[in-house]
Amino acid sequence: MLSIRSPTSQLLLRSCSYYSTTASAAAVEAERTIRQGPRNDWTRQQIKSIHDSPVLDLLFHGAQVHRYAHNFREVQQCTLLSIKTGGCSEDCSYCPQSSRYHTGLKAQKLMTKEAVMQAAKQAKEAGSTRFCMGAAWRDTVGRKTNFNQILEYVKDIRDMGMEVCCTLGMLEKQQALELKKAGLTAYNHNLDTSREYYPNIITTRTYDERLETLQHVREAGINVCSGGIIGLGEAAEDRVGLLHTLATLPSHPESVPINALVAVKGTPLQDQKPVEIWEMIRMIATARIVMPKSMVRLSAGRVRFSMPEQALCFLAGANSIFTGEKLLTTPNNDFDADQLMFKILGLIPKAPSFSEEEAEGSEAENCEEALSSSG
Numbered sequence: 140m141l142s143i144r145s146p147t148s149q150l151l152l153r154s155c156s157y158y159s160t161t162a163s164a165a166a167v168e169a170e171r172t173i174r175q176g177p178r179n180d181w182t183r184q185q186i187k188s189i190h191d192s193p194v195l196d197l198l199f200h201g202a203q204v205h206r207y208a209h210n211f212r213e214v215q216q217c218t219l220l221s222i223k224t225g226g227c228s229e230d231c232s233y234c235p236q237s238s239r240y241h242t243g244l245k246a247q248k249l250m251t252k253e254a255v256m257q258a259a260k261q262a263k264e265a266g267s268t269r270f271c272m273g274a275a276w277r278d279t280v281g282r283k284t285n286f287n288q289i290l291e292y293v294k295d296i297r298d299m300g301m302e303v304c305c306t307l308g309m310l311e312k313q314q315a316l317e318l319k320k321a322g323l324t325a326y327n328h329n330l331d332t333s334r335e336y337y338p339n340i341i342t343t344r345t346y347d348e349r350l351e352t353l354q355h356v357r358e359a360g361i362n363v364c365s366g367g368i369i370g371l372g373e374a375a376e377d378r379v380g381l382l383h384t385l386a387t388l389p390s391h392p393e394s395v396p397i398n399a400l401v402a403v404k405g406t407p408l409q410d411q412k413p414v415e416i417w418e419m420i421r422m423i424a425t426a427r428i429v430m431p432k433s434m435v436r437l438s439a440g441r442v443r444f445s446m447p448e449q450a451l452c453f454l455a456g457a458n459s460i461f462t463g464e465k466l467l468t469t470p471n472n473d474f475d476a477d478q479l480m481f482k483i484l485g486l487i488p489k490a491p492s493f494s495e496e497e498a499e500g501s502e503a504e505n506c507e508e509a510l511s512s513s514g
């Protein structure tokens with residue numbers, strides 16, 4: 140539970156109460172989140188009302204919840220490397236790595252240990268604290284040799300003092316347990332969109348199969364990283380549906396990536412119109428209010444947003460980014476530009492955390508520091 144500890148927090152709460160007489164849903168629910176902490180019994184209508192609140196009000200209240208639950212200056216830097224690119228049997232309409240679309244992407248085998256370790260080392264030197272490895276597979280069943288290699292990569296990168304994340308497609312229970320044993324911090328498996336819109340985007344695996352993988356990850360004791368993509372042609376209602384599914388899981392995902400589609404030529408979604416910054420802000424602030432403790436990651440599509448636009452996303456509650464020149468196969472922000480942005484916005488890199496005890500400890504410190512900074 141988030142707690143109310145200092146005079147500063149009391150003052151902030153009184154200001155929330157004052158505004159609640161004429162308040163938007165964002166104001167009311169943000170105040171409730173601050174008072175009561177995370178909850179899993181959100182109705183879809185409640186989330187819709189937050190999402191549809193006047194955008195500046197939503198931004199303000201997302202920022203307020205962010206300051207309660209996190210050190211608002213800290214931003215986690217993750218590096219995502221495609222360790223096995225292309226040739227995927229799935230039909231995700233947004234993805235250049237599907238073998239069904241003609242995007243000019245050349246399929247490659249699993250990267251060697253030397254190459255992966257070199258990339259992890261470079262990422263660490265550049266300030267990244269989490270190294271994520273992505274493989275373009277439906278699942279890891281029948282890939283014992285490759286899977287065992289990845290277990291080794293996980294172990295060695297963890298030994299370098301980095302958090303390690305994988306995204307390898309669907310996981311079975313046993314594989315999740317093996318990844319946990321190797322030292323995996325988090326597993327990424329996005330829900331992509333709402334249950335209703337999902338069949339328009341992917342037909343080769345079901346929404347329930349995705350949820351089952353998340354359950355295996357959770358049960359193995361690995362942190363869950365799951366979010367979605369906006370700009371797939373979905374309605375606002377589908378964005379709400381995605382957040383509702385995530386926010387009503389038995390435990391909220393520790394990380395929630397919010398991606399803006401990067402339309403790639405040759406995929407069925409190549410002509411989608413780009414997402415506007417206000418749509419991102421609505422998603423980020425709503426995610427922050429309904430899943431206050433999660434790391435909300437400003438993910439794919441960040442490359443299109445200017446520094447002031449990204450600043451609004453951080454203000455709304457985003458506290459994690461991908462760094463590195465590529466996000467799997469699509470372009471990402473320039474490293475030097477990110478360094479400059481951190482400097483100008485007064486952001487600081489978030490240190491890695493490796494155990495629940497450590498995480499709880501630093502979370503309490505973060506809350507205290509955030510509250511004292513906000514006074």
Ligand code: SF4
Nearest residue numbers: 227229231234237275
């Ligand atoms: S998103 Fe993943 S599963 Fe879907 S086609 Fe791309 S690589 Fe395959």
